[in-house]
Amino acid sequence: MTTSTTQAPGGGATASARPPGRRASSVTAHGPSLWFAAPALIIFIAFALIPLIGVFALSFVNWNGIGAISWAGIANWQHVLTDELTYNALIVTAKVMFFTYIIQTPIAILLGTFTAGRQRYRAFLAVLYFVPPLLSSAAIAIAFKALLDPSFGLGAGVGIEALSQDWLGNPDLVLFVVVFVIAWQFIPFHALIYQGGVRQIPTSMYEAAQLDGANRVQQFFYITLPQLKYTIITSSTLMVIGALTYFDLIFVLTGGGPGYSTRVLALQMYLTGFKANDMGAGATLGVILVVIGLALALGLQRLGGKNQSASQLEGA
Amino acid sequence: MKFRRTHVFAVAAVASLSLGVAACGSEGPSGSSGTDAAVSADAATMWGLTGGATETVIKESISSWNPAHSDQQIKVDWFANDAYKTKVRTAMGAGQGPTIVWSWGGGTLADYVKSGQVDDMTSFVQSNPALAKKFLPAVLKSGQVDGKTYALPNNNVQPVILYFNKDALAKAGVQAPKTWDELLAVIPKLNAAGVAPLSIGGQSKWPELMWLEYLTDRVGGPEVFNNIIAGKPTAWSDPAVIQALTMIQQLVDAGGFVKGFSSIAADSNADQALLFTGKAAMLLQGGWIYSTLKTNAAAFVSSGKLGYTTFPTVTGGKGDPANVVGNPANFWSISSKATDAQKKTAQSYLADGMFTDSYIDTLIKAGTVPVVQGIESKLEAAGSDKDFLVSEYNMVKNAPGFQLSWDQALSPGTADTMLSNLDQIFLKKISPQQFADTMNATLGK
Numbered sequence: 001m002t003t004s005t006t007q008a009p010g011g012g013a014t015a016s017a018r019p020p021g022r023r024a025s026s027v028t029a030h031g032p033s034l035w036f037a038a039p040a041l042i043i044f045i046a047f048a049l050i051p052l053i054g055v056f057a058l059s060f061v062n063w064n065g066i067g068a069i070s071w072a073g074i075a076n077w078q079h080v081l082t083d084e085l086t087y088n089a090l091i092v093t094a095k096v097m098f099f100t101y102i103i104q105t106p107i108a109i110l111l112g113t114f115t116a117g118r119q120r121y122r123a124f125l126a127v128l129y130f131v132p133p134l135l136s137s138a139a140i141a142i143a144f145k146a147l148l149d150p151s152f153g154l155g156a157g158v159g160i161e162a163l164s165q166d167w168l169g170n171p172d173l174v175l176f177v178v179v180f181v182i183a184w185q186f187i188p189f190h191a192l193i194y195q196g197g198v199r200q201i202p203t204s205m206y207e208a209a210q211l212d213g214a215n216r217v218q219q220f221f222y223i224t225l226p227q228l229k230y231t232i233i234t235s236s237t238l239m240v241i242g243a244l245t246y247f248d249l250i251f252v253l254t255g256g257g258p259g260y261s262t263r264v265l266a267l268q269m270y271l272t273g274f275k276a277n278d279m280g281a282g283a284t285l286g287v288i289l290v291v292i293g294l295a296l297a298l299g300l301q302r303l304g305g306k307n308q309s310a311s312q313l314e315g316a
Numbered sequence: 317m318k319f320r321r322t323h324v325f326a327v328a329a330v331a332s333l334s335l336g337v338a339a340c341g342s343e344g345p346s347g348s349s350g351t352d353a354a355v356s357a358d359a360a361t362m363w364g365l366t367g368g369a370t371e372t373v374i375k376e377s378i379s380s381w382n383p384a385h386s387d388q389q390i391k392v393d394w395f396a397n398d399a400y401k402t403k404v405r406t407a408m409g410a411g412q413g414p415t416i417v418w419s420w421g422g423g424t425l426a427d428y429v430k431s432g433q434v435d436d437m438t439s440f441v442q443s444n445p446a447l448a449k450k451f452l453p454a455v456l457k458s459g460q461v462d463g464k465t466y467a468l469p470n471n472n473v474q475p476v477i478l479y480f481n482k483d484a485l486a487k488a489g490v491q492a493p494k495t496w497d498e499l500l501a502v503i504p505k506l507n508a509a510g511v512a513p514l515s516i517g518g519q520s521k522w523p524e525l526m527w528l529e530y531l532t533d534r535v536g537g538p539e540v541f542n543n544i545i546a547g548k549p550t551a552w553s554d555p556a557v558i559q560a561l562t563m564i565q566q567l568v569d570a571g572g573f574v575k576g577f578s579s580i581a582a583d584s585n586a587d588q589a590l591l592f593t594g595k596a597a598m599l600l601q602g603g604w605i606y607s608t609l610k611t612n613a614a615a616f617v618s619s620g621k622l623g624y625t626t627f628p629t630v631t632g633g634k635g636d637p638a639n640v641v642g643n644p645a646n647f648w649s650i651s652s653k654a655t656d657a658q659k660k661t662a663q664s665y666l667a668d669g670m671f672t673d674s675y676i677d678t679l680i681k682a683g684t685v686p687v688v689q690g691i692e693s694k695l696e697a698a699g700s701d702k703d704f705l706v707s708e709y710n711m712v713k714n715a716p717g718f719q720l721s722w723d724q725a726l727s728p729g730t731a732d733t734m735l736s737n738l739d740q741i742f743l744k745k746i747s748p749q750q751f752a753d754t755m756n757a758t759l760g761k
Contacts, residue, residue, distance in 0.1 A: 066405055254519070
């Protein structure tokens with residue numbers, strides 16, 4: 001995939017000078033010169049691709065962060081792949097991914113559809129809904145940590161016993177608390193994506209449906225949802241890939257604990273590399289994280305179907 | 317082409333997200349103290365830890381040092397405890413660490429020495445006899461690795477002490493426990509009175525370790541941990557360790573620790589808040605929290621409601637009940653990567669800038685016991701803090717053994733495994749035997 005992108009700019013630039021080869025012509029015919037991608041590409045190579053290669057190389061060495069680096073062969077991989085903590089982290093990550101997804105998606109679609117209406121009070125509510133994504137994850141984590149404290153938190157403050165559970169200290173409960181906070185933070189963002197998606201659906205479709213006697217629920221299921229297909233794929237990709245990298249929020253909120261209950265893969269990588277000072281094993285976990293992320297991202301893109309070139313407004 | 321671009325997009329998205337994570341560990345220093353805006357490039361640098369008496373005393377000593385030594389400037393950056401531990405390693409590994417390096421002695425210092433990151437100060441100390449004579453010998457020794465001095469203490473003794481709230485104990489009509497059995501006996505009474513018996517910063521994990529350290533020492537004596545440090549096979553499954561872990565779980569079962577203890581962070585002092593608000597009756601913590609309590613709960617301390625005592629004895633235990641655990645002090649080392657000018661500045665500061673009369677007075681005034689000899693009269697004159705300071709001083713002076721905190725004594729990797737598994741013990745997710753088996757696997761690594 002690297003070769004195709006590094007070749008492409010050249011192809012685009014010289015396209016006019018040489019006979020229209022199949023490849024060059026397809027580039028010029030479909031849009032602006034790929035040179036436009038150069039700034040982004042340079043940053044991407046410098047800050048993503050090269051470090052990625054570095055991480056891959058690090059996964060084959062022993063390094064404690066300050067001492068000499070020595071060759072480890074596949075020892076790090078053996079260690080990481082036989083470590084039950086890795087599997088625990090994978091399971092916790094999968095749980096977080098699953099639960100945040102099934103909670104966020106329906107709520108975000110409904111909220112997005114709701115705020116897509118042109119009424120003024122809806123626009124006002126939409127602004128309010130958008131407050132959480134404006135806050136930094138660390139600030140959100142600190143705020144929720146204070147609110148959820150069983151001795152000094154919200155429950156103790158207003159005197160409601162049911163609210164002063166040991167939210168962050170109970171290993172069976174804490175995962176759902178984390179999922180809740182993540183959902184609280186990100187639902188508005190996805191609602192905004194869906195709002196844009198819904199607003200792009202031509203009103204003529206709804207008018208036609210109304211003439212056919214479809215009610216609002218039917219309109220939602222037969223027009224809005226199918227038309228949102230690509231919006232759903234975009235939002236899902238962001239959610240699923242995002243779930244792999246929830247780090248700051250969980251790090252501040254629970255530190256991965258109690259025990260290992262909320263130690264997701266990204267946190268396991270950080271703690272292995274920077275707390276236990278085992279950079280090799282940490283890098284190995286990093287590579288695993290990237291591989292899983294890539295597989296998921298590509299899988300979701302495939303879900304978009306073979307007809308990727310089809311317009312999002314098909315049928316309009 | 318189109319499909320390939322999707323690939324690239326995906327790589328970009330994933331890679332940039334994961335790099336965002338990695339970047340958290342490598343941000344530059346923040347929060348310059350600003351003692352001197354116009355520090356030259358060859359000034360020595362120092363990274364200090366925020367909080368407590370040490371921050372105050374270092375700020376004071378640097379702000380009086382810099383104007384008096386225009387050719388030997390020192391620039392200080394400040395970090396929070398946990399952030400510092402991560403940061404300093406990365407920075408030193410990259411050759412961008414400070415000239416004057418803060419540490420806790422023990423395993424971390426040994427790691428620095430092994431990888432040649434800090435300078436041997438033996439000859440420097442020998443050429444300044446007055447300097448070596450200043451310190452308590454036992455503390456000075458904690459800055460040595462293989463008989464050579466690599467670090468000098470910079471603040472106060474930090475034994476772990478059992479603090480209690482006199483009002484909270486009185487509410488349940490009980491006294492501070494002197495023995496383990498008494499501790500178990502007061503728990504139901506305190507719970508019945510609506511007071512949590514023990515506060516603890518479980519999320520930070522290291523406060524949990526204090527219980528294991530004391531109990532292991534009381535039950536089996538100092539040899540148990542010496543065997544672990546020496547890497548003797550199966551040293552972790554010593555009966556004393558197993559018994560100590562069992563006792564901890566017994567305490568958890570009895571409802572000894574405050575509800576939600578595993579989500580309380582010691583770094584935010586929430587464990588202390590439970591104690592001084594009377595929601596919890598007792599707290600096992602380091603001597604350093606006295607100065608924090610004085611700041612955060614001045615009325616509570618000055619009205620004499622704060623009590624303190626040694627860790628309870630264990631009937632039939634082999635360890636001397638006068639033994640203490642904790643940190644002998646914090647230390648300064650000099651980075652081997654620094655320039656000669658920076659090193660010279662650092663040495664002059666360590667010799668002449670530290671433990672001046674006003675330095676010592678500031679530490680005492682903040683409620684801590686400096687690690688220097690012959691300060692009995694100063695402690696006696698410390699006003700309302702006198703009782704605490706004298707008792708802390710005597711506790712350390714009379715202790716036959718002063719065990720360095722295990723997480724500092726062990727290598728960082730082993731310490732991390734130990735703390736995570738101990739957390740599992742407190743949560744009752746694993747048994748003492750499972751803990752011992754996991755830890756035995758780390759021996760000799």
